[in-house]
Structure formats: C-alpha cells, structure tokens
Amino acid sequence: MLFNSFDFLFLFLPLTLLCTYVAARLLEPRLVITVLIAASLVFYAYSSIVYLGLFAVLMVANYALGLAIASKRTQLPEKRLLLALGCSLNLGVLAYFKYRAFLAANLNDAFHLGFKLESLIVPLGISFFIFQKIAFLVDVYRGRIQRLNFQNYVLFVSFFPQLIAGPIVHYGEMQPQFDRNPWSNVAASDVIRGISFITIGLFKKVALADNFSGYAEVVFKAADGGMAPSFSDAWIGCVAFGLQIYFDFSGYTDIAIGLAALFGIHLPVNFASPYKARSIIEFWRRWHITLSRFLRDYLYIPLGGNRKGGTRRYANLMITMALGGLWHGAAWTFVAWGVLHGTLLSLNHLWRHLCAKFVPLRQLSEHPAARPAAWALTFVAVMMSWAFFRAPSFAAAMKVSGAMLHVASGTSANLGWREFLFVAGGVVWVVLLPNSQEVVHRILALPDRSLPLVGLGQGIVFACSMYFMMAHQYEKFIYFMF
Amino acid sequence: MRNSFTSCSRGAAGFVGLFLAVVSAALAFGEWELRQSVYSDDEVGVVASRIGAVYERRVWPVLGDSRLGNALVGDSQLYLAFRPDYPGFLHLGLSGESTPMLEILVKEYFKFRAPGRVIVEAGPQLFSQRRLDFGTLGYDRYFKQNNWVQHALGIWSYMAEPGVSNNIGPLLQHKAARYQPEWMTAALAPATAAEAPTPEHWGLYPLEERLSYARQRVAVQRPVDAFEQTSHFAAYRRTIEFLAEKKATLCVLRTPLTEEYLQLIRDDPHYLQAYAAIQALAKVNGARYVDSQMLPITYSPENFDNQDHLNARGGALFAPVAEKACFS
Numbered sequence: 001m002l003f004n005s006f007d008f009l010f011l012f013l014p015l016t017l018l019c020t021y022v023a024a025r026l027l028e029p030r031l032v033i034t035v036l037i038a039a040s041l042v043f044y045a046y047s048s049i050v051y052l053g054l055f056a057v058l059m060v061a062n063y064a065l066g067l068a069i070a071s072k073r074t075q076l077p078e079k080r081l082l083l084a085l086g087c088s089l090n091l092g093v094l095a096y097f098k099y100r101a102f103l104a105a106n107l108n109d110a111f112h113l114g115f116k117l118e119s120l121i122v123p124l125g126i127s128f129f130i131f132q133k134i135a136f137l138v139d140v141y142r143g144r145i146q147r148l149n150f151q152n153y154v155l156f157v158s159f160f161p162q163l164i165a166g167p168i169v170h171y172g173e174m175q176p177q178f179d180r181n182p183w184s185n186v187a188a189s190d191v192i193r194g195i196s197f198i199t200i201g202l203f204k205k206v207a208l209a210d211n212f213s214g215y216a217e218v219v220f221k222a223a224d225g226g227m228a229p230s231f232s233d234a235w236i237g238c239v240a241f242g243l244q245i246y247f248d249f250s251g252y253t254d255i256a257i258g259l260a261a262l263f264g265i266h267l268p269v270n271f272a273s274p275y276k277a278r279s280i281i282e283f284w285r286r287w288h289i290t291l292s293r294f295l296r297d298y299l300y301i302p303l304g305g306n307r308k309g310g311t312r313r314y315a316n317l318m319i320t321m322a323l324g325g326l327w328h329g330a331a332w333t334f335v336a337w338g339v340l341h342g343t344l345l346s347l348n349h350l351w352r353h354l355c356a357k358f359v360p361l362r363q364l365s366e367h368p369a370a371r372p373a374a375w376a377l378t379f380v381a382v383m384m385s386w387a388f389f390r391a392p393s394f395a396a397a398m399k400v401s402g403a404m405l406h407v408a409s410g411t412s413a414n415l416g417w418r419e420f421l422f423v424a425g426g427v428v429w430v431v432l433l434p435n436s437q438e439v440v441h442r443i444l445a446l447p448d449r450s451l452p453l454v455g456l457g458q459g460i461v462f463a464c465s466m467y468f469m470m471a472h473q474y475e476k477f478i479y480f481m482f
Numbered sequence: 483m484r485n486s487f488t489s490c491s492r493g494a495a496g497f498v499g500l501f502l503a504v505v506s507a508a509l510a511f512g513e514w515e516l517r518q519s520v521y522s523d524d525e526v527g528v529v530a531s532r533i534g535a536v537y538e539r540r541v542w543p544v545l546g547d548s549r550l551g552n553a554l555v556g557d558s559q560l561y562l563a564f565r566p567d568y569p570g571f572l573h574l575g576l577s578g579e580s581t582p583m584l585e586i587l588v589k590e591y592f593k594f595r596a597p598g599r600v601i602v603e604a605g606p607q608l609f610s611q612r613r614l615d616f617g618t619l620g621y622d623r624y625f626k627q628n629n630w631v632q633h634a635l636g637i638w639s640y641m642a643e644p645g646v647s648n649n650i651g652p653l654l655q656h657k658a659a660r661y662q663p664e665w666m667t668a669a670l671a672p673a674t675a676a677e678a679p680t681p682e683h684w685g686l687y688p689l690e691e692r693l694s695y696a697r698q699r700v701a702v703q704r705p706v707d708a709f710e711q712t713s714h715f716a717a718y719r720r721t722i723e724f725l726a727e728k729k730a731t732l733c734v735l736r737t738p739l740t741e742e743y744l745q746l747i748r749d750d751p752h753y754l755q756a757y758a759a760i761q762a763l764a765k766v767n768g769a770r771y772v773d774s775q776m777l778p779i780t781y782s783p784e785n786f787d788n789q790d791h792l793n794a795r796g797g798a799l800f801a802p803v804a805e806k807a808c809f810s
Contacts, residue, residue, distance in 0.1 A: 006642045007626075010509070188490030192497055452496030459504025466508060470641070471651030 001046040003255045004205055004469050012043065013259070016160075020183050020263060029184040033151045036183075036263065040158040044124070047164075051123035055158075058093065062086060062133045063153050066140045070148055079141055086137040094130045097122050102330035125164035127327055131294055132157060136171050138298055145171055152178045161259035165252055167270040168290040174265075182264025189444055192451065194261035196440045199458045199465070201254025204436075206468040209248035212426060215419050216241035216390060223396040234403035235383075236423050241390045242383045243426040246275065249288070254436045269437055275382070275430040278374040280344040281352075283382060295324050313349070318342035328389070333397055337388040344381055375431075509641060512650055516640035519653055528576055530646040533624055535572055536590050537638050546572045551595045555584055555721065556603025559737040562791045564601075564801045571601075580616035581608050581717040588721050590625045594633050597730035599809050602722060604736040604764075604771070606747075606756035607703035607790075614706060614714055620645070683793055684740055685783030692783070696742035699789040705756045715759070722767050732769035733808035734760060738781055738800060743789050772807045779803055 001008045016039040023031040045052045065086040069079050095103070097120050104117040136157075139145050156174045219229050219237025229237065250271040260267045274287035284292050300320040306313040318339065325338020355362045364370065384404055391397035434442070443454055520534040521542065528544055535548040542548060546566050554560050558577035566573060574587050607613065624645040627638040640646040684692065709715055725732050736757065739747075747753040764771040777800075785796030792800055 006639075006644075006647070010642070188494035191490075192494060195498070195501055448491050448493030451491075451493035452500050455497030455500040456504060458497075459501040459508075462501070462505050463508030466505070467512065467650050467654065470512075470644070470647035472648075 001043050003252065003259075004202060006470070007046075009466075012039070012046075017262060024181070024184040029181040030151075032181070032183045032263075033155050033178065036160075037151070037154050037158055040155070040160040040163060043160040044158065044163060048124040050121070054093070054123060055129070058090070058129075058133065059154060059157050061089065062136060062157075063148070063150060065089075066137055066145075066153075067148060069137065069140045070145070083137055083141045087134055090130045090134050090137075094126060096120075097126055099326075099330045128162075128164065128166050128168060129157060131168055131291075131327075135168070135294060135298060139171060145175075147175075149175070159260070159265070161256040161265075162267055165249070165256075166288075166290055167253060167256065167268050168294050169267060173268065177265055186262070186264040190261045190264055193440055193444060194258045195455075196443050196458060197254045197258025197261060197436060199258075199462045200436045200439060201251040201256075201258060202465040202469070203461050204247040204251030204254065206465050206472060208426065208429075209244045209246075209251060210468070210472045212240045212244035212247065212423070215423065216244055219400065220390055220392065220396060223399040224392045226395075226399075228399050229403045231403055231407045232420070234387075234400050236419050238383050238387050238390075238400060238404060239427065240419075240423050242275075242386045243423065243430065245386070245389075246271070246430060247426075250436070271435065272437070273430070273435040275379060275427075276375070277378050277382075278371060279378055280341065280348045280381065283378060284341075284345065291324070291327075295320050299323065310353070314346040317345050317349070321345065333388045333391055333394055336394070336397070337385055340385045340388060344385070512647070513639055513641045515653055515657070516646055516650065519649070520640060520646060527649060530640075530649050532574070532576075532587065533643055533645045534640070536587070536625060536628055542566075542572070544573075544576070546570075548572045548591075551592070551598040553588070553591065553597065553600050554603075555588055555600060555725075556605060556735075556737070557608065559605055559607075559790055559792075560601070560603040560735070562787065562793070563737045563797050563804070565794060565797050568797070568801050571599075575603070578613070578616070579608075580613050580619055581714045581721065582617060583619040583621045585717040585721045585724075586618060586621040586625070589724055590628050592725070592728055592730075593628055597725055597728050599733070599805075600725050600730040601733045601735050601804075601808060602725070602769070604734050604757065604760040604773075606705045606753050606760075608718060609705040609709035609712060609714055609756060610703045611706050612702060614712060683784045683795075684786035684788055692740070692742050692789075696740060696746055696789045700743060700746045700750070700753075703790075704750070705752045707752075709752075709756060710759055718760075719763055722763055722769065726767040726769065731809060732764075732767065734764035734769050734771045735804060735808060736771075736773045736775070737790075738774040738779075738785075738792055738796065739790050740783065740786050740788075741781075744775075770808060772804060774800065774804065777803050777807055 001012060003009075016035070019035045019039070020032050023029075023035045041052065041056075044055060048055075065082055068074060069082045069086075074082070100117050100120070104115040107113055108115055136145075136153075140148070152175050153171065155178060156169070156171050159174070162169055216237050219233050220241070223229055253270040257267045257269070268290055270289050272286040272289065274283055277283035277286050300316055303316040303319060304312055305316060319342075321338040321342030322335055323338070325334045325336070325341070328334045328337075351361075351365075355365050365374075384401055387401040387404070388397045391400060443451075446454065516530075520530050521540075531542055531545055535542055535545055539549040540547075544566055546554075546568070547570060550570060550572075552571045554564055554571050554573050554575065556575045557579045558575075561573050561576050564571060564573070572591075574591060575584060624643060627642060632638050641650075687695070706712065722732070722734070761771050763769075779799055781796065781799075785792055785799060787793040
C-alpha cells in the first residue's frame, strides 16, 4: 500500500487510528501493540501478500536467534556462531531474492557458464527490513539490548510507517518508546507534528518529485536508446533526478515520521538539507542518515574504520560505499555510484588531512570565498554521481556524464528554458528554504492563536497534493524498488 | 503544548479541525465534480465513462446503455459498426483495445449484471504485435470497489477509483478555463498547424492510395506467429467462456472491411488461421458466428471511413442486419 494512495490516506490510516484510540482509551493500552502489529501486517500483505510468510518466518527466526545470543548460558564462541548464522541467513535471503540473477549473469559473463536464473519479484522493503534485523542481532550480541520482549520486537520490525523504506531504526530506540505506551496519551504537539510532516511529505512527493521525474526520464531514456544528450539536457536531466530523488525519498520519510507521530512514536530524522552540504562528508551526514549510521556502525567500524592507518581507512571507505551502492540495487551502475562516493569521501578526508598539516591550505579553506566554492563543488559532484544511480545501463550513464563535461555535445531532447527554470527553482528551494524538521519546529513554536490558520493552510496544501496524487495515478516511491 | 490530545488547547483543536474540514471539503468537491463529469465525454476521458458504466446503470453519451445487460465487446471496428446511438447496447470497447483489458472489463461489468445479448468482435487484429504490447492498459488497477459489500450498500467513490480520479487535474483546468479571460485562453492555446482535410469517405481516395493504405494497415494488424499461444488469445478465450457460463446470448461477429483490405488478407495464413480459431471458439462455447460477408448487404467504398472502419452511413446499413443475424 502506498502512502500516497487513496486507500491508505482515507481508509487504512483513519481505521488504524480509530482502532488504536479505542484500544488505548477504552480497553487496555498494551492491546494497542497488537492492533498496530495487525495493521502493519495488513499493510504489508496489501502490497506483498505472497511474501508475508517469508516476512513472518524471518521475524520469528531472528527473534529466536536474538534470544539464544542474549541467553546467559550461551558462551562467547557460540554467540559468535549464532550471530554469523543470523547474518548469513539474512544476507542469504537478500542475495537470493535481490542478487541471484545479477550474480548468475556476472558468473556467466566471467566464466562462460550457462546459469539460467530468472529474476524474482523482490519482496517489498526487503533491503530495509533485512538491515534492521542484522542490526538487531548485532546489538543483542554487543549487549546493547538488555531485555527482549516478543511483542515489542514484532512491532519494531513490522511498524508500518517505517516498514517499506525506513528510516532504519534500532530496537534500542523503539523499545523504550513502546514500553511507555505513548498511544494512551498522544500529545497535541504530536498530532500537529504528525499532520505537518505528512502534509509536507505528501506535497514533496506528488507536487515536486513526480513533476521532476519527467525531465530526468526524457534524458536517461534517450541516453539508453543510444542518443548522446546535449550539455544542457544532461545537466537539466541529472539535476532534475537529484531533486526528484531528494523530494521523493525525503517526502516518504517525512510521511513516515508524521505517521509515527500520530501514534506518539518518534522516528529518527533521515534527511537534513543534504544539498546545503559544503563537503561530501557533510553530505553523507545529511543524506539518508539512518543508512549512513548503519553502514558506519555495522560495516565501516567493524572493518577497522580509521583505526588502522590512512590507507586502511580509505580502503574501508571504498568497501563500505561500494557495498552501500550495491545495497540499492543489483547492478554495476549502483556499485559505480558507491565507488564514486567512496572516492569522493576519501579525497575529502585527504584534503582535511592536508589542511591540518599545511597552513597555506588551511588558510585557503578558511577563506570566505571557499564556502560557496565548496558548496558548488559538492553540489556538482553529487549531481554528476546521480547519473550512475539513475541510468538504466553503464553506457547510458557514461553518455549522460560525458555530456555533462562537454559544453558542445550531443543532441537536444527539447528541454528548454521552461524546464531549466523549473529545475533552477527546485535548486533554490533545496538550498535556501528550511527543511521539514525546521518548518515543523517553527510551527510548534508558534503562539496558540496562530495554529488554526496554519491548520487551514496545511489543509489547502494537503488538498492540492491529493489532487496531484490522483492526477499522477499514485506513482510509487523510488526507494520501494530497493 | 504537551497536554494530552483529549484535553488539547483551543489552538491545537482549531488546527486539527480546520485541517480536517478543508480536506473533507476537497474530497466532497472532487467527488461531486467527478460524478458530474464522468457522464460527459468532453470533460473526462472515455476510460472514466467506461468505469462509470460498470458502477452505474444509465444511458451514456459515448458508450450507450448500461441498464440492460446487452453489450458489444470489441475495438473500434465494432464501435463504428454499431454507433453509440444504436439503441439497447453498451459499448465496452471503443478503440485500440487489448483482450486482457476487455476480459477485465467484461468480468467486472457482468459481476452484478445478468448478461443479455452480447456481441463479441471476431478481430484478428486483436492478436497483432501492437495490441500485444498494450497489456492490460492499466485496467487491473481499477474496480476495487466493485465488490459484494459496496454493491449491496450502493456506495462507491470516484475519487477512490484511479481510472476516474486521474482526470481531476484536466477537469479542474477545464472548469477554470470557463472563468479565464479570453486573452489568457488565446495565449495559453497550443499552436496547431493547419491540417489538410480528410476525405469524407474511403471512396474519395484514389485507388492507388487506397491499396497503399490498406497494405500498411494489413501489415500492422497481422496476428503474430503462434497467436494461439499468446496470453491475449487466452484472455479472448476466457472472455467468451465467461460469457457463455453466464448464459449470455452470445454472438461472435466478423465486422465489414473494405474490398482492398479483404483482397489482401484473402490468402494470408495469419488472418485465415485467426478467423478459423475464433470461429472454432464460438462453436465450442455455443455462440453463433456471423460473418459480415455472408450478410445480404452490398458495401461500397462510400460506406467506409477508412480501410477497416464503417462510417455512419455504413453502420446504419450494417448494424440492424447484423443484430438480426446474430439473435433472430
């Protein structure tokens, strides 16, 4: 079920809120957990009933493994073995559904084999819930989770606002909230917060992201068909995609945060104005924050992080980012995108290291003109890297990124001034305007008498978004593919 | 502001109240607008009217009558042979349909209706590559409200029906244009190049052109190799079986084609096999097979719009005779 669908917004959500309210107020507050679990399973089954069984089996298996690891009777070597077993199980399932055809195709190419493995329908949200389960097992192993509760655990893995595309949450940040029965006493500020986030997120998705998608589509489709785009088309297409994926994914996250808030639950922030970043390091602290956190805590640091010298650090960065790229999709273009970002991060760390060592470089980096230059450089690098993320093939990615570097190149796909101005407006939006968290924070700080007017304004924005949503025929969120 | 929701401040209550009021008003307005416009073909697309015909029993300007359970299942060849003003039938097809789409539509249309007289088009072009590429044309996403509960309660929402509600944008633009000053309408109107007038009927084209056009159309509409193995032929077969099971008075009808077109397909094995397969299907399911060439009508080029479509004059000549042949 899509967040941007009539069924979800006007049937599933009101019914779930009503049932939660009845259970919390009139029955037993802990019953709400059961209500939310049932709603979450219905939510998942609606989109992917075929894989509901797989989802349930993985859920129970991981809990059993978690219990075994947490048991005081289990010795350290056994704990390690169980953790390895759990990680292998989860990654094996992920590999089977998401990477098997990719793996077979590459083995065939490399060794001239004749494997014939067809692509399967990938279970919805698998990349997200697998990571969440791995994080759970590792946290239990590291002793970060002291107490396990099956009901809390099931709700943690299935809670519908974050089930399909995050934010990737940790058991440790959800259990204390569930224990407090937040739904029995939802604060007015949470309701305003929830509605505001949902309204902003929906607008970002249906009014902005879905409109930018057309411009990117024109350019990348032409490139995939063998046509080299012109310099301006390549830039408009790539920046349009950069805006589309930002508004799409951050819009999804805003809705997820807003939905959780309606039940009194706080989900972590996932985006913090990433296109305002003045370095790639800063970009990754602002973009898909919960994925960056996962990759850092469960991959980069276990690989040795920056504790084993400069060379190892850069190697670890490259490995982490390449695997992060592969996590997005079973294609070499995603790996290339990850490697590109790994390289940029390594260069960024190297630059910082050199600045710390050489005074003239430090002075240069502290010059007032360096700030806008650093922003521009970061923005250009990030936008160029999107070519690999968006392109359906390596050849298309090379065509688009090549055109971005050659002023007099290619043929025009008829993206003109109108498209340029729309995309430029989007850039101004993401660079100058406050992000969703800042907007909601300001709304919550308003005097009480101003709130009805804000509610009226948000109602109008929501209504317009609803019409956009219908006109666009409920386009899926990009991250549903991953 | 950390007070509980049940004892929230007046400002917070005003926020939620006004938000919900505006959203409810927008929902009600959208539903009202769609209900008005779904009936009118100039405001929303024919897909919306066709979905409306599944839910509502009335006479539709572009599709005909959805009250009786008589239906015409095919593409533009059948649609133009029985014009929408031909009484007593509802057109489930209009132009360029695919058989998977028709299957969905037929099954949904007759879910809560008893079929009466149903004519299914015997059209080899339904199994051409172009049609195979169409798939379900998005119809598998529609009709979720066409269920027992909502049917019994008589409650459905066009706002919740994707094939209808996607017209909300053009519809509101259309409404807004009525209140737009003339200078703005002129400024916003897309520039259109003057087109050469199309001849009024097929007979006005020179013979060479007619042959050339017919050749092109025959090539595009030729059924694919092994068309009987395709999912589209399976959908066509299931549609006929479904109608037969529902006890429809069923007729499979081959619609008229121009002489040029007929000449070109006369010895074409793809076309011949398709007609034979369709005829066999009709026989197995107890449907009458009517071939327009066997009817006592003499067609002239003046009866056609183009290679394979009757014009209004030709339709008026053909439809009553065909209906009689089908059901008498």
